[in-house]
Amino acid sequence: MRTVVSSATRTVVISPDDPFVIIGERINPTGRKQLLAEMQAGDLSRVRRDAVSQTESGAHILDVNAGVPGADEVALLSQVVQEVMAVTDLPLCFDSANPAALEAALALYSGKPLINSVTGEESSMEKVLPLVKKYNAAVIAMPNDEGGIRMDPQERLTVARKILERAQDYGIPPEDVIIDCQAMAVSADHRAGLVTLETIRLVRQELGNNTVVGASNISFGLPDRKALNATFLAMAIAAGLTCAITNPNVAEIRKTIRAADLFMGRDEFAMNWITAFRAEQEKEG
Amino acid sequence: MRTVVSSATRTVVISPDDPFVIIGERINPTGRKQLLAEMQAGDLSRVRRDAVSQTESGAHILDVNAGVPGADEVALLSQVVQEVMAVTDLPLCFDSANPAALEAALALYSGKPLINSVTGEESSMEKVLPLVKKYNAAVIAMPNDEGGIRMDPQERLTVARKILERAQDYGIPPEDVIIDCQAMAVSADHRAGLVTLETIRLVRQELGNNTVVGASNISFGLPDRKALNATFLAMAIAAGLTCAITNPNVAEIRKTIRAADLFMGRDEFAMNWITAFRAEQEKEG
Numbered sequence: 001m002r003t004v005v006s007s008a009t010r011t012v013v014i015s016p017d018d019p020f021v022i023i024g025e026r027i028n029p030t031g032r033k034q035l036l037a038e039m040q041a042g043d044l045s046r047v048r049r050d051a052v053s054q055t056e057s058g059a060h061i062l063d064v065n066a067g068v069p070g071a072d073e074v075a076l077l078s079q080v081v082q083e084v085m086a087v088t089d090l091p092l093c094f095d096s097a098n099p100a101a102l103e104a105a106l107a108l109y110s111g112k113p114l115i116n117s118v119t120g121e122e123s124s125m126e127k128v129l130p131l132v133k134k135y136n137a138a139v140i141a142m143p144n145d146e147g148g149i150r151m152d153p154q155e156r157l158t159v160a161r162k163i164l165e166r167a168q169d170y171g172i173p174p175e176d177v178i179i180d181c182q183a184m185a186v187s188a189d190h191r192a193g194l195v196t197l198e199t200i201r202l203v204r205q206e207l208g209n210n211t212v213v214g215a216s217n218i219s220f221g222l223p224d225r226k227a228l229n230a231t232f233l234a235m236a237i238a239a240g241l242t243c244a245i246t247n248p249n250v251a252e253i254r255k256t257i258r259a260a261d262l263f264m265g266r267d268e269f270a271m272n273w274i275t276a277f278r279a280e281q282e283k284e285g
Numbered sequence: 286m287r288t289v290v291s292s293a294t295r296t297v298v299i300s301p302d303d304p305f306v307i308i309g310e311r312i313n314p315t316g317r318k319q320l321l322a323e324m325q326a327g328d329l330s331r332v333r334r335d336a337v338s339q340t341e342s343g344a345h346i347l348d349v350n351a352g353v354p355g356a357d358e359v360a361l362l363s364q365v366v367q368e369v370m371a372v373t374d375l376p377l378c379f380d381s382a383n384p385a386a387l388e389a390a391l392a393l394y395s396g397k398p399l400i401n402s403v404t405g406e407e408s409s410m411e412k413v414l415p416l417v418k419k420y421n422a423a424v425i426a427m428p429n430d431e432g433g434i435r436m437d438p439q440e441r442l443t444v445a446r447k448i449l450e451r452a453q454d455y456g457i458p459p460e461d462v463i464i465d466c467q468a469m470a471v472s473a474d475h476r477a478g479l480v481t482l483e484t485i486r487l488v489r490q491e492l493g494n495n496t497v498v499g500a501s502n503i504s505f506g507l508p509d510r511k512a513l514n515a516t517f518l519a520m521a522i523a524a525g526l527t528c529a530i531t532n533p534n535v536a537e538i539r540k541t542i543r544a545a546d547l548f549m550g551r552d553e554f555a556m557n558w559i560t561a562f563r564a565e566q567e568k569e570g
Contacts, residue, residue, distance in 0.1 A: 186547055187555055193548030197523055218548070222555055223562045224540075231544035234516045235523035238482055255509075259516035262471055263478030263503070270472055270507055277508045 001175045003138050003210045005061060005091045008110035012060045012091050014178065014210045014243050019261050019272070021243035022254075023093055023114070024059035025216065026050040027084065029068050039068045039076070044083045055088040057248040062088065063116060064105075065095035073101040081105045093140075093245075099127040106135040114138050116245075117180060120145030120159040129170045138176040139167075140212055143199075149182060151189065153198040156182065157206060164207065175210075178243065179203045183213040183232065185220035193218060193232065197239045204240035215246040215253075230256040237264060286460040288423050288495045290346060290376045293395035297345045297376050299463065299495045299528050304546050304557070306528035307539075308378055308399070309344035310501065311335040312369065314353050324353045324361070329368045340373040342533040347373065348401060349390075350380035358386040366390045378425075378530075384412040391420040399423050401530075402465060405430030405444040414455045423461040424452075425497055428484075434467060436474065438483040441467065442491060449492065460495075463528065464488045468498040468517070470505035478503060478517065482524045489525035500531040500538075515541040522549060536565075 003014040014021045027050050029036035035046050054062055064084055066077040077096055084092065093114035094105045102115060117140040118128040132139045143150065143159035150156050160179045167177050181199040184192040196218070200211050213236060219228035230252040233244060237260040246253055258276055261267050288299040299306045312335050314321035320331050339347055349369055351362040362381055369377065378399035379390045387400060402425040403413040417424045428435065428444035435441050445464045452462050466484040469477040481503070485496050498521060504513035515537040518529060522545040531538055543561055546552050 190547075190553045190555075191550045194550045197548070222558060224558075227540055228544050228547070228558075231519045231541050232548055234519035234541075235545060235548055238520035238523040255512055256516050256519075259513050260520060262475075262513070263482070263517055263520055265476045265479045268475045270475075273513075274508060 001208050001210055003175050003178055004112065005093075005114050005138050006111040007085075007089050007091045009089045010091060010111075016204075016240065016242055017266070018242075019266050020237060020241075020257050020264075021060045022058065022248045022257065023061045023063050023212070023243055023245045024050075024054035024057075024090075024248050025063050025214070025245045026054055026247060026249065027062060027080065028065035028095065030065065036068060039066070039080075040071065044080060047080055047083055048087050051084045051088045054248050055090055058254060059090060059248040061091045061093050061114060061243075063093040063095050063245050066101070067096065073098045074104050077101040078104045078108055081108065085109075097124075099131060102128070103131055106131060106137065109135075112136055112138065114140060114178070116140045117142050118163060120163050122146070125163065125166050129167055129172060132167070132172050132176065133170045138178065139172070140178050140180050141167075142180045142182065144182070149184070151184075151191065151195050153195055153202050156195075156199045157202045160203060160207065160209075164209070174207070178210045178212050179207070181211050181213050181236075181241070183215060183218040183236075186218055187221035193235070197235060200236055200239040200241050210242040211240065212243045212245060213241060215244045226250050226252050229253060233257060234260045237261075286493050286495055288460050288463055289397065290399050290423050291396040292370075292374050292376045294374045295376060295396075301489075301525065301527055302551070303527075304551050305522055305526075305542050305549075306345045307343065307533045307542065308346040308348050308497070308528055308530045309335075309339035309342075309375075309533050310348055310499070310530045311339055311532060311534065312347060312365065313350035313380065315350065321353060324351070324365075325356060329365060332365055332368055333372050336369045336373045339533050340375055343539060344375060344533040346376045346378050346399060346528075348378040348380045348530050351386070352381065358383050359389050362386040363389045363393055366393065370394075382409075384416060387413070388416055388420075391416060391422060394420075397421055397423065399425060399463070401425045402427045403448060405448050407431070410448065410451050414452055414457060417452070417457050417461065418455045423463065424457070425463050425465050426452075427465045427467065429467070434469070436469075436476065436480055438480055438487050441480075441484045442487045445488060445492065445494075449494070459492070463495045463497050464492070466496050466498050466521075466526070468500060468503040468521075471503055472506040478520070482520060485521055485524040485526050495527040496525065497528045497530060498526060500529045511535050511537050514538060518542060519545045522546075
């Protein structure tokens with residue numbers, strides 16, 4: 001399946017036959033004290049810098065989250081989206097659980113964005129899916145519902161099917177729904193990695209939809225997170241993952257994704273690998 | 286399946302439920318000019334140093350290859366094996382296409398070694414499999430035959446089945462046969478990585494045997510081989526690979542394998558990951 005998202009001037013295709021797609025995770029105050037404080041004070045200069053740096057690092061899409069406690073998310077998300085659109089032409093991914101904030105951002109956007117996310121909960125599906133349809137967006141579906149986050153791949157598949165069916169009822173085609181295979185902290189549950197990898201394989205095999213993970217969650221609470229995140233991405237790509245919300249500014253992450261694309265047969269004559277290697281050599285020397 | 290190999294004093298278990306097994310690749314003059322010249326001159330000091338360094342780096346088994354052009358491999362392999370046994374108690378993997386050299390090494394070894402390798406060619410099976418049985422060894426099976434190396438996973442599976450059936454005829458149980466899923470240079474064939482990953486998945490699913498690759502082949506002819514080899518190992522482990530012939534002296538390789546074991550659910554409470562991280566910190570500081 002091919003998921004196509006776009007800005008006014010750029011199109012990004014997500015599919016097993018195309019190079020892996022990086023959704024830049026940096027514009028998100030969760031766990032970033034300084035960014036949070038600045039956003040609370042109305043200073044969006046770091047947001048702009050993060051948009052530029054992730055674009056330069058090769059991100060294909062930028063996730064935009066304005067979840068600042070105490071702030072008016074409806075106004076703030078739109079403001080952040082406008083700041084980001086002023087400095088990059090990458091397609092955006094609106095990251096909010098607040099339907100009003102999503103709708104305000106959707107209304108001012110040109111192109112086909114991603115929405116992050118809808119869950120299998122009735123309250124989420126009935127609020128988010130109409131927006132996906134109305135604004136012709138694509139959406140990330142989290143396969144959890146009123147029963148919480150499942151740690152069984154088959155149960156995740158069942159919830160994913162339910163969301164896809166509901167999306168179809170709203171006239172949203174399956175290729176516009178990307179299944180989040182929910183990377184959870186392996187420090188809290190040593191089977192978390194296996195469950196995510198198996199969910200990716202099942203979705204690929206049984207549904208054919210594109211899959212995404214928030215790759216940095218897997219290493220929560222552990223040392224040397226960059227190495228862990230990079231290795232997990234390689235494993236997830238081998239299982240069939242087609243995009244990830246991750247940090248493109250980390251060299252290990254970029255390099256691992258290039259290598260994984262090469263081994264997935266998506267870099268003929270190793271052109272991208274060799275070109276990137278030479279570029280890095282020139283930068284160093 | 287569980288493959289058990291041993292030296293006189295140490296046992297190593299290869300299985301999907303145990304930590305990934307590293308077969309140290311260094312004691313091999315192929316492509317190592319200096320080692321080759323020294324071995325030709327009868328100097329085995331580097332062989333001893335490589336045995337010690339790989340043991341210290343955490344290899345579980347050591348591959349031993351004495352393929353020196355012009356030398357008497359029967360005498361040299363035995364000599365190398367004795368030198369290695371004098372400095373390490375790791376189980377060994379005898380790496381030779383010469384049945385007489387294999388038998389001489391097998392005759393002097395205490396424990397259950399690995400033999401690298403038998404192929405699906407009649408001439409190989411009829412010479413190597415009797416040795417495997419006679420000396421109660423385990424063996425690496427290369428799924429190529431008179432038709433050469435196959436670039437189709439199903440064809441590799443067919444040849445693997447043939448070798449397993451022939452092994453059974455000789456009284457060798459399936460758990461003593463590890464299938465080599467043949468990592469070939471991705472620079473020569475951009476589908477080579479995919480073919481190996483799919484072969485690993487098929488063997489795991491259809492046969493249940495343990496699988497191995499010579500991990501360094503995949504990056505032949507490309508820059509930054511350490512990063513490529515490490516990423517490919519992570520992907521292969523996700524597909525079900527249970528051991529690899531690789532270089533344990535490369536920090537990236539060791540770290541990636543530890544991370545992959547963690548995500549495969551084989552490092553409860555991340556004990557190995559955290560312990561190794563602290564050890565490296567102490568070494569650095």
